[in-house]
Amino acid sequence: MKKTLYDKLWDEHHIHSYDNGYSLIYIDKHLIHEVTSPQAFEGLRQAERDIWSKKSIMAVPDHNVPTTLREGGIKDPISKIQVDALNKNCKNNDLLKFDLEDIRQGIVHVVGPEQGIILPGMTVVCGDSHTSTHGALAALAFGIGTSEVEHVLATQCLLQKKSLNMNINIIGEMSEHFYSKDLALLIISKIGTAGGTGCAIEYTGSAIRNLSMEARMTLCNMTIEAGATTGLVAVDEKTISYVDKKPYSPKEEDFLEAKKYWKELVSDEGAIYNKTIDVDISKSGPMITWGTSPEMAVNIDGKLPDLEDEMYVSKKQDLLNAFSYMGLKEKQNVNSIELDKIFIGSCTNSRIEDLRVVADIVKNKKIANNIKSAIIVPGSGLVKEKAEKEGLDKVFLKSGFEWRSPGCSMCLGMNDDKLNEYERCASTSNRNFEGRQGRLGRTHLVSPATAAAAAIHGHFVDVRDI
């Protein structure tokens, strides 16, 4: 029988079928951060259970960590308790962890692939919904809750029902300044935030093949915002050269062996998907979200929805709520929206290629006077180091950006990096929910290029025009 990539990954990790439609699935890699793990370790202790496979785990603090003045450790006593708990749990159990002082520390979904800890064909979980990121390496990766974290710690397995196969097939090629972030927002605006619920999405089309590995990570990362817990891209030469020579990837003979296996990680010609959606990108430009859900996105040269428009009839109340929260009006031009803050970072867009794009746009320019703060938070210490070697930090600082230390930062504002009430931010992160970046803060999700251009102009502009 012809199989999709998802079918192959599923079958390879399938241990047992129960007669109620559930299966027991083996988990190869378990990523852990400080926020969703303490209760799981506590549960394990209370039940007097051991960790099944310590070697399957990589831990890193990221959500709660400061991005400035790290030298003295974490000042916020409550955040400190949580990071200390992670340290203690890892130390007691002898688990691989990258400390705050370690150059390899960073956002869990940036660090895993960067280290070669995540490899094609693995099953990967983390108590974090953006685990979908790792699907870019053809790994079956999805987020889980804390009870499931405990379940994986204790058994190395999860009880799962197989998802449906969904294919999002991209038609046309990426145009200049249309990035994978724009592609993700375009897809979500078309299928909605529940469009992929119950499905594993595989992205196909020559545009996907032409994306870099980092761009694929951005796309798979945003898959959860379309309701699917897993996003996948099949293995090709790019995948294999990406994982080559990473610290934890196999070496020499082992690498050649692994490579043979990895090359099979593509959907068979003619494999059947439960759903296929074609998305034509030939006429698409940069995207921006205007509302409080990632599906509320429009083209940068577009306007906010017209409530009279028939397509919005059933959504009227949601649109009104979003207009009111965001302080915007129907039919308003996107370009006229003025900004207070710029955030470039998060597991969606904080890798070296993202930073290079930003540097290109802001080089020899100054951020606009109305921008109160513009911060750039690299995804990991190694991304930071690379950027500094390339001199990008100097470009950023000269333009008026702040250059921070790695972490989740203003993506969710668990540390000091937050929006104040009613502040409006162009953000390269992944969620524009009410309060996400700070109570009553207003978030517009965009690509790094659009965020950079907005920083220079003080309002949104079409980066193709500058």
Add this chain to the structure above:
Amino acid sequence: MKKFEEIKSVAAYIDRKNIDTDAIIPKQYLKSVTREGFGETLFDDWRYLEPGNLGDNHSLRKKNPDFFLYNPKYSGAKILIAGDNFGCGSSREHAVWALMDFGFNAVISTSFADIFYNNCFKNGLLPIVLNSENFEKITSSVSRENNIFTVNLNDQLISCVDFEVQFEIDKRRKEVLAEGIDDISETLKLSNKIKEYENKKFVKTPWIFNG
């Protein structure tokens, strides 16, 4: 986990779609390292008119009088009704802990986000998916004074004075709630099978064990 028991209570209704887990429990409360005490800050941004933090005395914070759960007719509600795609966004199980700590034992919607839905069953919260026709039937009757609903898991039935609706739930999930099954113990019964699988894997894809 405690066994799920029949619920008899008024139902609180919020007419809103895509309620995300950031709204259910904002991030500042995720700094807690326990599973308890999240009820006071359930829907925090909607519920209070001033910002709050972990460790605050929330009873001193200014409340939003228009917040739906402060409507006296919803007082003591154990059933929450909300629009499509409830629980989308972050995987935080704290959302489920907060709903339960507040006193909810069941949530009714037309659809739930996958991770949230899963998390419910690990904690004894019953998420009920209704088709839009049945959903409307329930929501249109919710505002009647003192309308008590009964949720019976065994019969998969929601009933009130003048009607009842059936709901679907898969067999295994029903069992987990009804019996209060601990998934980990269940899985560990298959330890030998897991080890066998691992041994094969050591030979076939040894690079998996690269930690």
